[in-house]
Amino acid sequence: MQLAVKETEPAVEAVSHRKMIEIDDLSLVFQTNDGPVHALSDINLTIRQGDFVSFIGPSGCGKTTLLRVIADLERQTAGSIKVDGTSPEDARKNRLYGYVFQAPALLPWRTIAKNCAVPMEISGQSAAHQTSQIDKYLTMVGLQDFHQKYPWQLSGGMQQRASIARALCIEPELMLMDEPFGALDEITRDHMNMELLKIWEQTKKTVVFVTHSIAEAVLLSTHIVVMSPRPGRITKVIESPLPKLKTLALRDTEAFHQLAAEIRAALADEHAID
Numbered sequence: 001m002q003l004a005v006k007e008t009e010p011a012v013e014a015v016s017h018r019k020m021i022e023i024d025d026l027s028l029v030f031q032t033n034d035g036p037v038h039a040l041s042d043i044n045l046t047i048r049q050g051d052f053v054s055f056i057g058p059s060g061c062g063k064t065t066l067l068r069v070i071a072d073l074e075r076q077t078a079g080s081i082k083v084d085g086t087s088p089e090d091a092r093k094n095r096l097y098g099y100v101f102q103a104p105a106l107l108p109w110r111t112i113a114k115n116c117a118v119p120m121e122i123s124g125q126s127a128a129h130q131t132s133q134i135d136k137y138l139t140m141v142g143l144q145d146f147h148q149k150y151p152w153q154l155s156g157g158m159q160q161r162a163s164i165a166r167a168l169c170i171e172p173e174l175m176l177m178d179e180p181f182g183a184l185d186e187i188t189r190d191h192m193n194m195e196l197l198k199i200w201e202q203t204k205k206t207v208v209f210v211t212h213s214i215a216e217a218v219l220l221s222t223h224i225v226v227m228s229p230r231p232g233r234i235t236k237v238i239e240s241p242l243p244k245l246k247t248l249a250l251r252d253t254e255a256f257h258q259l260a261a262e263i264r265a266a267l268a269d270e271h272a273i274d
């Protein structure tokens, strides 16, 4: 097994990949005018290179906060975290990760290609390198004919694909994705899920993915981290028994339904249904 909650989920498989994220006894308390908010409490988690890990849980259980701590967008108030063996700050400065937000967050005055260029411009990449990366990743997400279009000329699903291409252009080891497909209709979401799996398979990245959808978590993940609120904590880590290479047809199998039921039960155990 490649991911474990300390003490409650022992490793069961020979470890072959390096640790990409190591979180020990991590807590985060926001100080607000209404008093402290215990967003994360005693989080212990190890994510290994190449894993596809989903965080699932009800609103307010700390999924986004945990992703933001990994990304160095929030700091823990206790405990420790390492990202590829370094601090989240160093990982951010070394452009170890790409971050995909819930909304595509594309600049409306820039073409799709120019939007994808932004992180590479910031890191001072040459124009030739930028062009070849943009070609490669817009093609990978199926937007090879949309370089010169503006965001408003694309559908929501296409915009989200562009934002994934933008994150991939810097070739990060780690993709942090915060409910990237939450706003899409079901058919587009299915399509995007399969596209993402294809990219994950092709690029061998580590993916940390926030979702509210049990079906999406089952379809995508090698490991599912179930969280519960007040305070936000991990209640269970489930390693998927499903094959890494998945198709939508898998959703009609007994194994898929069993895993979905296991997640649902873990959420219900903690009264954590939305």
Ligand SMILES: Nc1ncnc2c1ncn2[C@@H]1O[C@H](COP(=O)(O)OP(=O)(O)OP(=O)(O)O)[C@@H](O)[C@H]1O
Residues within 6 Å of the ligand: 030, 031, 032, 037, 038, 039, 057, 058, 059, 060, 061, 062, 063, 064, 065, 066, 232
């Ligand atoms: N900057 C902040 N200041 C104060 N409280 C915050 C801040 N950010 C998040 N919180 C609180 O921390 C808790 C966890 O929030 P978080 O957004 O991580 O939950 P979530 O599981 O991602 O929720 P959702 O599924 O609705 O996006 C919530 O109670 C939220 O109100």
